[in-house]
Amino acid sequence: MDPMHPYERLPLFTTGLVLAIWLIASHALMLVKSAETQAFLRKFPRNVLAGQILLGIGLAWFWLLIAPSGLGKLSALAMDLGEFNRAKGLLRILVPLTYVWVCISVRDFLAVRALGVCGLMAASPLLESAFLKDPGSRLLVPIFAYALLTKSMFWVGMPYLFRDAVTWATASQARWRILCLGGLAYGAAVLVCAFAFWRGH
Numbered sequence: 134m135d136p137m138h139p140y141e142r143l144p145l146f147t148t149g150l151v152l153a154i155w156l157i158a159s160h161a162l163m164l165v166k167s168a169e170t171q172a173f174l175r176k177f178p179r180n181v182l183a184g185q186i187l188l189g190i191g192l193a194w195f196w197l198l199i200a201p202s203g204l205g206k207l208s209a210l211a212m213d214l215g216e217f218n219r220a221k222g223l224l225r226i227l228v229p230l231t232y233v234w235v236c237i238s239v240r241d242f243l244a245v246r247a248l249g250v251c252g253l254m255a256a257s258p259l260l261e262s263a264f265l266k267d268p269g270s271r272l273l274v275p276i277f278a279y280a281l282l283t284k285s286m287f288w289v290g291m292p293y294l295f296r297d298a299v300t301w302a303t304a305s306q307a308r309w310r311i312l313c314l315g316g317l318a319y320g321a322a323v324l325v326c327a328f329a330f331w332r333g334h
Contacts, residue, residue, distance in 0.1 A: 138212050140261035145271055145334040148262035149327035152274060156320025164313040171303045177244050178296050184243030185236050191250030196228045242292035249292070252285030268330040273323050 163170045177183065197210040199221045214221065239246070259278035263271040287294050302312055 138261075139210060140212075140258045141264075143258055143262040144331075145262050145266050145268075145274070146327050146331040148259060149271075149274055149323050149331050152259065152277065153320045153324035153327060156316055156323065160313045160316030160320065164310065164317070167306070167309060167313075171299075171309070174299045175303065177299075178242050178292065180244045181240060184245075184247045187244065187247035187251055188232060188235060191247060191254055192228050192232045194251070194254045196225065199224050199228075201225070242295075245288050245292035245295040248295075249285040249288030252281050252288065256282045256285070266331075266334045268326070268334060270326040270330050271334070273319070273326060277319070277323075 197207065198212050199214070200208050200211045201221075202208050202211065235243070256278045259281070260275055263274040263278075301308075303309055
């Protein structure tokens with residue numbers, strides 16, 4: 134049995150390519166459709182349906198990390214939790230129950246909290262793909278991952294900060310364009326490094 138977790142086998146090139154495409158596409162959309170995306174982001178914190186969908190994705194992703202063996206592809210992402218392995222059985226029950234309870238009880242800023250959960254889950258494969266790889270430019274991936282981790286923790290614990298950030302970013306069209314161009318530039322840098330330095334890693 135391969136002791137390596139699937140995250141540890143992620144190629145830096147592929148991960149960087151996916152990250153670059155996502156950054157370029159999302160920021161290009163925000164730049165071209167600025168009015169529509171600003172309106173969406175302002176309403177997003179109170180979008181209960183989006184919150185329920187994102188929370189379902191995040192918690193399902195987490196459940197796959199603690200899935201029991203013998204479930205075929207559903208067990209592919211299961212990982213060793215060390216001293217917490219004995220809690221896996223309880224967590225497998227609590228995760229779906231938590232989803233139902235949160236969807237029923239939590240309405241305020243559920244979408245932002247759920248987005249934070251998804252961000253926390255997404256950071257791990259990004260970090261693993263760049264771990265101990267040779268090119269120094271690989272740091273573009275973990276820098277983004279740590280920024281995502283930091284923002285996601287605040288979104289889960291203090292979701293009103295997302296609303297405040299959107300208010301600040303959309304207060305000026307010049308500021309909005311600068312932020313969009315910054316995201317585009319970061320995505321372009323990741324894309325260039327992926328093709329120039331990360332092939333074979």
